[in-house]
Amino acid sequence: MSDTPATPAEKAPAVGSPQPGPEPGGGTFGEFKRAGGALYRATEIDGRLLGLMIALAVAWILFDIASRVFGQGGDSIFGGSFLTPRNLFNLSVQTASVAVMATGMVLIIVSRNIDLSVGSLLGFLAMVMAIVQKEILPDLIGFDHSLTWIIALTVGLAFGAAIGAGQGFLVAYLGIPAFIVTLGGMLVWRGGAFLLASGRTIAPLDPNFSAIGGGTQGSLGRLGMDLGVGSATLSWILGIIVVIGLVLLVVMARRRRQAFDFPTRPMWAEVLIVGVGSLLVLGAVWLVNAYEWPIRVAARYAEANGIEVPEGGLILSTGIAYPVLIMIAVAAVMTWIARRRQFGRYVFAIGGNPEAAELSGINVRRTIMLTFALIGVLVAISAAITSGRLDAATNALGQWNELFVIAAAVIGGTSFAGGIGTIPGAILGALFMQTLQSGMVLIGFDTAQQNIVVGIVLVIAVGIDTAYRRRTAS
Amino acid sequence: MTAEQTTTSTPETAAARPRPPIDSSGTPLVEMRNIKVAFGGVHAVDDVSLDLYPGEVVGLVGGNGAGKSTLMKCLSGAHPPDSGQILVDGHRAEIHNPRDAKKYNIETIYQTLALADNQDAPANMFLGRELKTRMGNLDDASMEAATREVIARLNPNFQNFKSPVKSLSGGQRQAVAIARAVHFNARILIMDEPTAALGPAETAQVRDLIRQLEKEGIGIFLISHDIHDVFDLSHRIAVMYHGKIVGVVNKDEVTPDDVLGMIIMGQALEDVTTPGAAAQA
Numbered sequence: 001m002s003d004t005p006a007t008p009a010e011k012a013p014a015v016g017s018p019q020p021g022p023e024p025g026g027g028t029f030g031e032f033k034r035a036g037g038a039l040y041r042a043t044e045i046d047g048r049l050l051g052l053m054i055a056l057a058v059a060w061i062l063f064d065i066a067s068r069v070f071g072q073g074g075d076s077i078f079g080g081s082f083l084t085p086r087n088l089f090n091l092s093v094q095t096a097s098v099a100v101m102a103t104g105m106v107l108i109i110v111s112r113n114i115d116l117s118v119g120s121l122l123g124f125l126a127m128v129m130a131i132v133q134k135e136i137l138p139d140l141i142g143f144d145h146s147l148t149w150i151i152a153l154t155v156g157l158a159f160g161a162a163i164g165a166g167q168g169f170l171v172a173y174l175g176i177p178a179f180i181v182t183l184g185g186m187l188v189w190r191g192g193a194f195l196l197a198s199g200r201t202i203a204p205l206d207p208n209f210s211a212i213g214g215g216t217q218g219s220l221g222r223l224g225m226d227l228g229v230g231s232a233t234l235s236w237i238l239g240i241i242v243v244i245g246l247v248l249l250v251v252m253a254r255r256r257r258q259a260f261d262f263p264t265r266p267m268w269a270e271v272l273i274v275g276v277g278s279l280l281v282l283g284a285v286w287l288v289n290a291y292e293w294p295i296r297v298a299a300r301y302a303e304a305n306g307i308e309v310p311e312g313g314l315i316l317s318t319g320i321a322y323p324v325l326i327m328i329a330v331a332a333v334m335t336w337i338a339r340r341r342q343f344g345r346y347v348f349a350i351g352g353n354p355e356a357a358e359l360s361g362i363n364v365r366r367t368i369m370l371t372f373a374l375i376g377v378l379v380a381i382s383a384a385i386t387s388g389r390l391d392a393a394t395n396a397l398g399q400w401n402e403l404f405v406i407a408a409a410v411i412g413g414t415s416f417a418g419g420i421g422t423i424p425g426a427i428l429g430a431l432f433m434q435t436l437q438s439g440m441v442l443i444g445f446d447t448a449q450q451n452i453v454v455g456i457v458l459v460i461a462v463g464i465d466t467a468y469r470r471r472t473a474s
Numbered sequence: 475m476t477a478e479q480t481t482t483s484t485p486e487t488a489a490a491r492p493r494p495p496i497d498s499s500g501t502p503l504v505e506m507r508n509i510k511v512a513f514g515g516v517h518a519v520d521d522v523s524l525d526l527y528p529g530e531v532v533g534l535v536g537g538n539g540a541g542k543s544t545l546m547k548c549l550s551g552a553h554p555p556d557s558g559q560i561l562v563d564g565h566r567a568e569i570h571n572p573r574d575a576k577k578y579n580i581e582t583i584y585q586t587l588a589l590a591d592n593q594d595a596p597a598n599m600f601l602g603r604e605l606k607t608r609m610g611n612l613d614d615a616s617m618e619a620a621t622r623e624v625i626a627r628l629n630p631n632f633q634n635f636k637s638p639v640k641s642l643s644g645g646q647r648q649a650v651a652i653a654r655a656v657h658f659n660a661r662i663l664i665m666d667e668p669t670a671a672l673g674p675a676e677t678a679q680v681r682d683l684i685r686q687l688e689k690e691g692i693g694i695f696l697i698s699h700d701i702h703d704v705f706d707l708s709h710r711i712a713v714m715y716h717g718k719i720v721g722v723v724n725k726d727e728v729t730p731d732d733v734l735g736m737i738i739m740g741q742a743l744e745d746v747t748t749p750g751a752a753a754q755a
Contacts (some may be wrong), residue, residue, distance in 0.1 A: 340611040342604050343686045345593070349601055352592035359588045361573040362600035401648055419592040 040099055044265060045273070047245055048468060049412045052428045057434060063439030070443045081442055086293035091431070091438050092288070093214040093389070096323035097122075097382040098401065099430035102408035104375030105427045107344070110351040110420035113171060115180035117185030118379050118405050121163060122398030124189035125383040129156040130202040130393030133209055149209035156380040163189070164376020168369035176410060186402065193395040203392030213388025214321035221319035225301065232289045235319035239285035243278045250274055255330045279338040288324075289317040323385045327427070330381065335423045337374075347371060352419030407454075408433050411461045415469070432461075496530045496709050501564040503693040504549065504580075504662055509558035511544050516627055518544040519555070520717035526662065526693040531684060533708030533725075534697045536737055540714040542697045546664045549695070550582040551575035552590070559748045562662070574604040576603075581660035585697075587651045591640035595632075596621040599654045624653040628683065645676035652683065663687060680738050681707060701730050715740030 040047075051337050064080030064240060074081030081087060101118050108115050133152035141147065167185055171178045204210070211218035220238065221231040250270055257264045293301070294314040301316075302309045338344035348368045350357040382401075387393045410416070411432055412425030436457060440450045502525040511519040514649050519541045526532050534542045547553035549560060551572040560567045562578045563755075569575050575582070596617040605613040605620070618635055625632045629649040639647055648671065655663055665684075669677040684707050688694060698704050705712055705725060713720045713736040721742040723733070732743055 003698075260619045262615070262618065331585050336611075342612060343604070345597060345601075345604065345612060349590035349593060349597070352590040353588070355586070356588035356590050357601070359550075359572050359582070359584065361571070361576050362602050363573075419590070 006151035029088075044269070046422065046425075047426055048465065049422065049428065051464075051468070052412065052425065052432065054116075056428065056432055059432070059435050059439065063435070063442065065259050066439070067442040069204075072442075075113070082439060085287050086439065087442070089288050089291040089321065091161050091434055092324045093321045094438065095427075095431045096214070096321075096327040096432040097385045097389075098404045098408055099427045099435065100330045100378050100382045100385065101375065101405045102412070102426040102430045103423050104371075104378040105329055105409040106412070106414050106421040106423055107338065107347050107371045108375055109406070109414045109416060110418060110421045111368055112117035112351050112354070112416075113349050113368065114406070115167075115178065115182045115372065115375055116402050117167065117182040117189055119398040120186045120193070121160070121376065121379045122383045122386060122394075122401055123193040123395055124163075125156050125160050125380045126393040126397045127193045127196045127202070127395065128159050129153065129209070129380075129384060130205060130387060131196060132156075133206045134202055142207070146208070148206045149212070152206065152209055153212070153380075153384055157377055158384060160376035160378075160380030160383075162375050162376070164379070165369060165373035168372025171372065172365040172368035190399075192394070193397070196317065197393070197395065199395060201392055201394045203390075205391050205393070207389065209384070210388040210391045212322055212326070212384045213386070213390065214323040214391065215296055216318045216322070218327070218388070219288075219319045219321040221289075221293070221317045222301075222317065225305075225316065231293075231319060231391070232317040235285050235289055235317070238320060238325075239282050242281050246277050246281070247274055251327070266347035269409075280347075287318065288320050291318045293318060300415060302330075323389070326381060326385065330378065331423055331427050338423055343370065348419055354418075391407065404430075404433055407458050411458065411465075413465060478582060478703050496527050498527050498530075500527075502526060502561075503530075503563065505559075505561040505564070506545070506549065507559040507561070509545060509548055509555045509560075511541075511548060514523065514642075517717045519548070521558075522714075522717070522719050524712055524719065524722070526695060528691045528693055529688050530710070531688055531694045531696055531708045532722075533704035533711040533735065534695055534714065535699075535701065535704055535711060536714035539716075540737075542714050543718040545714070546582070546666060546695060546697060549575065549580060549612055549662075551580075551662055552582075571586075573602075576658070579659060579661040580664070581655035581658060581662070581666055582664040583648075583651045583655055584668065587647050587671075589639045589647060589650060592638045594634075594636050594638060595625065595642075595650045595653075596635060598650050599624070599657060601654070603658065620657065621653065623644075624657045625649055628653055628656070629679070644671040645673065648672060648676065648680070652680070658686070660687075661692055662692045663692055665694060666698075667699065668696070669698070669700065669703060677703075701734060704733075705730055713737055 006244065012145075059082060061078065064076050064078045064082035067080035067082050068078065072081055073079055074087075076083035101122075105115060105118070129152045131154045133148050137145065137148050137151060163185075167181050170176045170181045201452050211222075216222065220234040224231050224234040227234075250273065254264055254270060292298075293314075295313050298314040298316050301307070301311060302314050307314065338347070346357065346362050349360070349362060350364055350367060354364060383398070386397055390397070408429035409421065409426045410429070412427070412429030414421030414426065433454065436454055437450060440453060445453070480501075483487055504526040506524045509519055509522045510517065518539075522541070524532070524545070534546070536542050544553065548555040548558075549569065551569045560569055562580075567574075567578050569578070571578075590601055592600070596614065599621045600617045601616065605616045607613045622635060625635075629646065632646055632648070632649055639650055640652070648668070651720050652668075668680050668684075672680065681703075682698050683696065684694060684696070696707055708725050709742060710722055710724055711728070711733055712722045713733060715737070720736050720740055723736075723743055728743065735741075736743060
């Protein structure tokens with residue numbers, strides 16, 4: 001579940017072990033607490049991730065209630081407008097861009113660096129991809145070619161990788177501090193985005209390209225309709241595939257440990273983890289399928305494709321949005337890189353003790369450079385998501401994103417001291433940041449108030465994390 | 475050149491067991507020739523030559539800043555020499571970084587232990603040389619199995635194979651550091667203050683281990699501040715002073731006081747043992 005080399009099972013005893021001093025609740029409560037501790041330890045769940053999930057759930061409920069009290073209200077179970085399919089669908093789409101970049105920022109911060117240029121680079125790469133699809137490709141292969149989006153995206157990814165590697169080279173091989181290199185990059189790429197298009201906004205984008213950004217027409221619901229399998233089917237199939245994958249992962253990991261006669265988790269803990277995970281996945285699929293296409297969009301689609309509209313309008317599921325699919329895929333790949341690949345292990349080793357890493361024969365410089373190349377690629381993906389969602393490339397695209405990305409990684413448990421951080425944590429951190437913003441919009445906070453709240457929450461979150469870490473350190 | 479004579483102070487240790495003489499007629503395992511390292515204007519290592527034979531333990535002693543660690547860093551690749559040659563098995567060895575050194579089966583146990591603190595023991599043991607599956611993924615289960623096997627020999631009480639090593643005791647961390655060198659078939663082992671952070675029982679374990687390794691024909695450079703350690707374990711003792719080697723002596727032909735005198739005065743043995751010049755320990 002987590003990328004932190006520290007396995008929670010071994011850290012947990014420090015938390016759950018008998019503490020000196022009086023037990024507050026007395027006998028029965030103490031028993032209960034110990035039993036709970038044993039339960040928690042057996043599941044080997046990362047305590048920080050669990051805490052973040054609980055905080056997220058609490059925030060969602062509070063925002064929902066607050067949206068009824070202070071805002072318009074809605075039709076959720078608490079009578080608010082936050083816990084509605086529509087809002088949660090939008091939340092998932094809005095989270096994707098920052099979450100994708102945050103997974104890369106984890107590796108950057110884990111290896112004791114920082115990247116301040118991601119926001120500006122996003123603007124620059126979005127502009128590059130917009131120019132490729134709107135001004136270069138039409139002359140070569142014509143307008144609305146079916147390959148336009150993939151060529152534009154490939155060029156963007158290549159630029160992202162090259163620029164990231166270039167910044168990484170300056171950091172790793174020339175020894176210029178990452179803070180300075182990427183601070184320079186922040187200015188250079190923002191200026192570059194402006195110069196590329198002489199300050200123009202390029203819009204609209206290629207329709208296939210802008211589908212990357214999501215919305216009711218950039219999701220599995222629309223794809224299912226186009227393929228003639230129904231709007232909800234594909235999302236359900238994907239959800240079931242993920243559940244099967246989860247079961248296989250757990251079973252294979254267990255078999256492997258048994259093959260070596262290593263201690264394994266108790267069976268009930270495995271079942272609990274798979275069960276809760278499956279419920280979350282299928283619940284999320286149900287939720288996005290419950291979000292319907294706007295009536296007019298559905299009517300227009302029915303007309304264009306000769307579908308008969310039944311009484312009461314055509315009801316179509318939106319399903320999982322493409323940016324969310326991309327985010328899930330990126331999270332899976334980045335978790336694999338961080339946990340299962342030599343490169344990921346080296347990144348964490350370098351962050352934990354750079355000298356030891358060097359003495360162990362790790363090519364520290366190359367590894368650092370690659371982390372920057374990797375985040376460059378991720379920024380290109382986010383640039384496609386952000387410009388696709390806006391259906392335009394503007395030179396202010398991605399402004400302040402670097403701060404949200406860093407905040408997401410840090411709220412997700414990434415430590416500036418290096419060597420500690422998780423990919424799922426960063427995704428949850430991004431979701432938490434977006435939750436705050438969406439929630440405050442529903443309550444009716446203006447930008448100034450939002451900024452103040454986000455700033456305070458960031459400091460509190462890291463404060464709690466620091467205290468937690470100190471308590472669990474043995 | 476037989477070892478178990480008179481000078482050792484602790485007869486209970488492995489040092490008291492008989493040791494075969496070192497065959498120094500053949501090619502040395504390692505030969506360092508005219509090594510020089512300068513930091514700014516300071517000659518940390520100044521034209522030093524030193525060799526090591528299979529199965530031999532060479533103790534390296536000297537005051538702080540005498541150049542012991544720097545000399546060994548030339549061999550381990552952590553700090554390549556400014557000039558000079560290193561020969562392994564009589565052939566010129568090009569050692570520019572730690573990766574190069576590992577190619578020649580030169581392993582180092584650093585004073586700081588050089589462990590990745592947030593990683594567990596298997597990750598540390600295989601750091602830089604991970605086992606992979608056919609798909610190129612990390613094979614954590616195999617690494618853990620190998621680690622359990624090696625560490626069980628070094629420290630049977632070791633259990634925390636999934637904890638980050640920063641949460642382990644000094645002795646356990648030491649076991650991880652030594653396991654790393656042992657598992658990869660070191661032929662040349664550099665130990666920089668291997669017992670500095672250890673209690674008496676663990677120190678005895680390390681001593682036994684050194685005896686075991688030398689029997690397997692591994693050559694060991696042993697850096698230590700503890701003159702008794704060095705006397706118990708070494709065949710020869712090289713004394714450094716201000717970046718130069720003052721003298722290399724056979725352990726059996728000198729007393730700890732002689733060596734202390736060399737360390738303090740920075741003079742060769744005959745000068746030290748001249749009546750009136752003997753150093754106070």
